[in-house]
Amino acid sequence: MTVAAAVAxxxxxxxxxxxxxxxxxxxxxxxxxxxxxxxxxxxxxxxRAEEAGLREVRLHHxxxxxxxxxxxxxxxxxxxxxxxxxxxxxxxVRDQGPPPAALxxxxxxxxxxxxxxxxRYPDEPFILAAHSAATGPDGVELxxxxxxxxxxxxxxAVHDDxxxxxxxxxxxxxxxxxxxxxxxxxxxxxxxGRVELRGGAPLFAFSLPRGRAAVLVAAGRARVTVDxxxxxxxxxVTGLIPGEEAGEVLLYAHLCHPMPSANDNATGVAxxxxxxxxxxGTRPRRSVRFVWGPEFTGMAAYxxxxxGVVPLAAVNVDMAGEDQRLCGGPLIxxxxxxxxxxxxxxxxEHAAALLPQAARSYTGAVACDTWAxxxxxxxxxxxxxxxxxxxxxxxxxxxxHWPDRxxxxxxxxxxxxxxxxxxxxxxxxxxxxxxxxxxxxxxxPDLESIALRWSADRLLDCxxxxxxxxxxxxxxxxxxxxxxxxxxxxxAAVEWLDVLCGDRGGDRAxxxxxxxxxxxxxxxxxxxxxxxxxGPRRARAHRSGPASADGPGLVxxxxxxxxxxxxxxxxxxEAEEWIGARLAEDRARGYALMVALAHGIDGAxxxxxxxxxxxxxxxxxxxxxxxxxxxxxxxxxxxxxxxTIPDGGAxxxxxx
Numbered sequence: 001m002t003v004a005a006a007v008a009x010x011x012x013x014x015x016x017x018x019x020x021x022x023x024x025x026x027x028x029x030x031x032x033x034x035x036x037x038x039x040x041x042x043x044x045x046x047x048r049a050e051e052a053g054l055r056e057v058r059l060h061h062x063x064x065x066x067x068x069x070x071x072x073x074x075x076x077x078x079x080x081x082x083x084x085x086x087x088x089x090x091x092x093v094r095d096q097g098p099p100p101a102a103l104x105x106x107x108x109x110x111x112x113x114x115x116x117x118x119x120r121y122p123d124e125p126f127i128l129a130a131h132s133a134a135t136g137p138d139g140v141e142l143x144x145x146x147x148x149x150x151x152x153x154x155x156x157a158v159h160d161d162x163x164x165x166x167x168x169x170x171x172x173x174x175x176x177x178x179x180x181x182x183x184x185x186x187x188x189x190x191x192x193g194r195v196e197l198r199g200g201a202p203l204f205a206f207s208l209p210r211g212r213a214a215v216l217v218a219a220g221r222a223r224v225t226v227d228x229x230x231x232x233x234x235x236x237v238t239g240l241i242p243g244e245e246a247g248e249v250l251l252y253a254h255l256c257h258p259m260p261s262a263n264d265n266a267t268g269v270a271x272x273x274x275x276x277x278x279x280x281g282t283r284p285r286r287s288v289r290f291v292w293g294p295e296f297t298g299m300a301a302y303x304x305x306x307x308g309v310v311p312l313a314a315v316n317v318d319m320a321g322e323d324q325r326l327c328g329g330p331l332i333x334x335x336x337x338x339x340x341x342x343x344x345x346x347x348x349e350h351a352a353a354l355l356p357q358a359a360r361s362y363t364g365a366v367a368c369d370t371w372a373x374x375x376x377x378x379x380x381x382x383x384x385x386x387x388x389x390x391x392x393x394x395x396x397x398x399x400x401h402w403p404d405r406x407x408x409x410x411x412x413x414x415x416x417x418x419x420x421x422x423x424x425x426x427x428x429x430x431x432x433x434x435x436x437x438x439x440x441x442x443x444x445p446d447l448e449s450i451a452l453r454w455s456a457d458r459l460l461d462c463x464x465x466x467x468x469x470x471x472x473x474x475x476x477x478x479x480x481x482x483x484x485x486x487x488x489x490x491x492a493a494v495e496w497l498d499v500l501c502g503d504r505g506g507d508r509a510x511x512x513x514x515x516x517x518x519x520x521x522x523x524x525x526x527x528x529x530x531x532x533x534x535g536p537r538r539a540r541a542h543r544s545g546p547a548s549a550d551g552p553g554l555v556x557x558x559x560x561x562x563x564x565x566x567x568x569x570x571x572x573x574e575a576e577e578w579i580g581a582r583l584a585e586d587r588a589r590g591y592a593l594m595v596a597l598a599h600g601i602d603g604a605x606x607x608x609x610x611x612x613x614x615x616x617x618x619x620x621x622x623x624x625x626x627x628x629x630x631x632x633x634x635x636x637x638x639x640x641x642x643x644t645i646p647d648g649g650a651x652x653x654x655x656x
Contacts, residue, residue, distance in 0.1 A: 002446045003347070003435055007354040010434065011427040013278045016419045019426065022048060022270035023321065027260035027414055030122065032130055033076035033294035034064030034234040041255055041269075042235035045292050048273050053280030054239030054290060061233040062301050066199040071560025072570070073300035076234055077131060077199030082227040084121040084128045085139075086182065086206050088219035090114050115223045118215060119206055125259050126410040129195035129205035132180075132226055139225030142179055144216050152176040156222045159183040160213040165584040166195070173203060180204040180224055184213040191411025194258060236293035236302060241279055241437075243287035249436045250311035250394070251275060251288065251429060252383050254295035254318060262414045264407055265295075267321030268400075271426040278430050284437035286312060296563075299383040303392060304560070311394045312500075313344045313436050315429050316384035319400035319407070321422030326415075327404040330372035331425060334398040337378040337388045337599055338617040341496035342489045344395040344432070346454030347447070349375045351431045355424050371421065377619050379592045389561035390599065395496075397432070399425055441503040448497055448509050455490035455513050459520050462486060479524045485616040487517040551606040552642035554631065562598040564591065567639060575633045582626070592618050597630055601640055607631055 001009075025044055030037035039061075046059045062068070066077035091114070121128040142156040147169050157178040159169035166185055173181040186193025186207045195207040204226045216222055237255070253268035260266070272290055279288060289311065291302055295318075324330060333352050335345035352375075357367035380388060384396035401421075406412045439447060462483040494509040558567075568579050582590040593614060600613035611627040634640035 001438075003351055003431065003450065004354050006434055007351055007427060007431045008356070010278055010430045011356055011423065014274060014423045014426055015277060016423065018277065019270045019274045019422055020417070020419055022273050023262060023266045023417055023422070024414060026255075026266035026269050027262050030081065030125070030259040031256045031261065032079055032081070032258065033256045033297060034078045034232050035080040036229070036232045037080065037259070038256055038294065039232055039235050042237050042292065045255065045269060045273065046237045046239075049237065049239040049276055049290065052273060052276035054276050055242055057239040058237070060236040060238065060301075060306060062236065062305075064232065064234045070297075070300035070304035072558060072563040072566030073297055073560070074199075074566070074569075075301075076294065076297055078230045078232045078234075079131050079199070080229040080232050081121055081128050081132070082229060084119075084132070084204075084206075084226045085117055085224070086119040086127075086208075086216075087115040087117045087223045088216055089221060090116040118212060119208055122259075124192065124410070126192040126194055127206055127208065128226070129197050129207060130258070131197040131199050131201055132204035132206075132228065133202055134228045135204065135224055135226045137225075137227070139223055140179060141221065141223045144220055144222050145178075146217055147172060147181075152178040154179055156216070156224065157181040158213050158217055159185055160217070161185075167580055167584055170195075170197065170205065171580075173205075174201060178203055180206070182206045182208060182213055182216060182222075184208045184210050186409075188409065189405045189411055191406055191409030194408040234294060234297065234301070236291065236298050236306070238292075238302070238306065239276065239290040241276075241282065241284065241288040241290075243284045243437060245285050246309070247286040248289045248309055248311045249286055249433050250291065250314035250387070250396075251433055252291045252293075252299060252314065252316050252387075253320075254298065254383055255292045256294040256298075257408075258410075260410075260413050262412050262417050263322050263327070263401070263404065264319050264412055265317075267417055267422055267425075268317040268319060271317050271320040271422060271429060274422075274426045275430040275433065278426075279434060282434075284434070285440065286437045288433050288437050295383060296386070296565075299386045300561070303386060310392060311387070314384065314387045314394050314396035315348075315432050316382055316387075316396060316398040317400070317425065317429050318382040318398060319402070319404060320425040320429075321417040321419070322401040322404055323416055323418035324371050324401070324421065326418075327401065327406060329401045329403040330374050331421065331428075332398075332400050332402050333373065333375045333428075334384075334400070335375060335378050336384075336395040336397055337380070337596075338485065338489050338613075339390065339599055339602070340388060340393060340395040340492075342395075342454070342458075342493035343447075343451050343496045343500065344397050344436070345375070346451050346493055347435060348397045348399070348428070348432050349454060350450045351428050351435075354431075355427060358420075371424070377592075377617060378596075379588065379618075380595045381588065381591060385595065386561040388599075390556070390602070391560050399429055436500065439500045441501050441505070444497060444501045444503065444505055447501065448494065448505075451494045451497060452509060452512060455493055456516060458486045458490055459483065459513070459516055462520055463523060464525065480521065481612060482616055483517060483520055483524070485613070487513065490517070551608070553604050553606055553645040554601045554610055555603050555641045555643050556598075556601045556639070557641050558639040562595060564594055564598075567633070567637065570639070571633055571637045575637070578629060578633070589620065593620060593622055593626065594630055597622070597627060598634070601634075603643075604645055 064078035068075040387394040387396040596614035600610035
């Protein structure tokens, strides 16, 4: 069956009512990573996976002690919020206006008449920060002090200044001995924003709607009661569609986040259950493995303790059903990183372009619609980051949506889910998995055509005026440098079909890609900077000559997949602050660049070659000082080393 036929068939099999019922059911649980809520959600998913027809459905439980590690990933601390209340003096708070509507009919702690509630959990989702410390049943009465306005020791700190980053305010509150902190700077677009403390933090925190913190400042005192339990495990659900041969394709969706978190990630969870209903009962060539668990830690536990084999390829589904008009962003296909074969990316983009359109142009000649999709470079801000690391080396794409104006807030509710969009994302995930699981030599013509078209687009984009970013084209060693980088990625994509289809028919396609790359090189401007090889010394036969390093090659020394949070926990204070500051400036960009720099370390590249790799892979400029400082941190923390590469070259990976 061609990919086009598979997309059309799977789209017709989607059960909208069942999928939306799954979204609603998952939304009903408060799904902190090791809590009674996520355990309840995992039990629901396991039951539905069995109903869908998956085999070997297992509900795994891991101790949640905050100490156990899978490589550098730390197990979450068990934390189930029960009730919480934040109140101010009645005589002052009542004068500030009517209480939040959610509090009118709420049931909670019995307060003395002089105290009036400003926020209550669970009446208002998201108001209590994850891992807040308990106060004891009688609660605490505290003075209120604005951050920066006086000593915070023993006080309830109030963060209402937008010029002070929230991470800095949280750090100051803990460092100065505050009993708790309240912020109204995490909220936007009608929702209360998510706040997280580190497991075992000695303080509590509340996230309030904008303006409500001013009531506390005016009151000067507050009363707080927080009741939590610490008796839940960290759950993980696995299931299988058995294949006829060895090898697996992996589908993953993270199960965590506070209630309701409809699109992040109840829709992803529901999408995988829908894929299970679509594919169960088939007998593919390779098995299809389904996994649901907490984000990052669940994937680490799965790969370290549960997985029997490294998957051939994977699809991570995170934020699957956004109503594009309400949430503000298209369907995103995030490519696998450039150091791994690119065919999974090519397949995902091809399948996305085949999703049915609901309308036609004026004459009917062209399909069109009011929804959109885009392919983006690898970032790794979800579970696919672990799979795509060199230590695992599983090509993984991610399906999601960005931007989403309601993400990580209490406004991420069921009304923001578009069933038609959930159907599209589910169809895309199912088509990718089914194609990878069933491919045989007979499918090579269709799959090779997909790989060649994708490769041609990536190579032609290196020409001036192409669709790529100027930064990626101009800085990654010039036009020739970017072309050389992408040629490696494209050749790896077509050669990977030998593995997928189980034959050895890729030489013709490889020569075609190399020929096109040569033609593109001849069209680059005469004043293009000379190409400097930025790949491993043992380059594959696309074969623009062996790469060379001007300085010692960088070698990775950390265990398992790269973990930026683990690095931040493992370095000295100044380095941790530098990482935190870069993330505070632009979290997504800073994170993507640090991950790409780490991925660029292959045992052969020197510092400058690693920086150029990161530029080409992210399509973002990488400042030399930024790269130098981050690589210094890796070296000084013992997470990397510099070694002289013998003339014979390093035993480096064969990918880009």
